[in-house]
Amino acid sequence: MKLADLLKELRGDESLRTAAKRMNISYSYLSLLENGIDKRTGKPVKPSPETLHQIAKAYKYDYMKLIKISGYLDDEKFNPELQEPFPTNPSLQLWYKSLPNNKEDDVEKLKNMWEIIQSSVSK
Structure with a gap:
């Protein structure tokens, strides 16, 4: 799944303005993220890890999953099932x-x- 599709799904029926306000970002930037492509440049939009943290917090969604889906981590390096904390306890x-x-x-x-x-x- 692409980040843009996930963000639309997570927002559901909530308005762009309301969701963006909870994230402390502009509604136009949230719209840009949900579209996935900057229409001015034609390039994909990649939010910063800080913005992803704000999104994760607002939607109560796993931050590391957002980091992965945004391309900051590749599949080979990210597998939460294999990265168990405190394996001996x-x-x-x-x-x-x-x-x-x-x-x-x-x-x-x-x-x-x-x-x-x-x-x-x-x-």
Whole structure:
């Protein structure tokens, strides 16, 4: 599937303006991304990784899948099933995989706690 088609599918019935506002991009740029080709130049449109992150966050979609479909990673280097985190600790794997299902605020709190732990260890 092409990025343009995926973006149209993810947006569904939501207006371009509403979706773009949630991503902090212009609606005209979102339209350009959904078309896939810049009509002025005739060249494909490739959003930055930062823009893809904003899109992933707005649509609650896997960022790495957007990175891959946008051509930043090729199939040989990207296979999430083969890149299991914490291969020797199943309980840690389950915890790690559950993170995307949690509220963003909760994950942010966890990140802050981790930073506190890291800073106290390095002292």
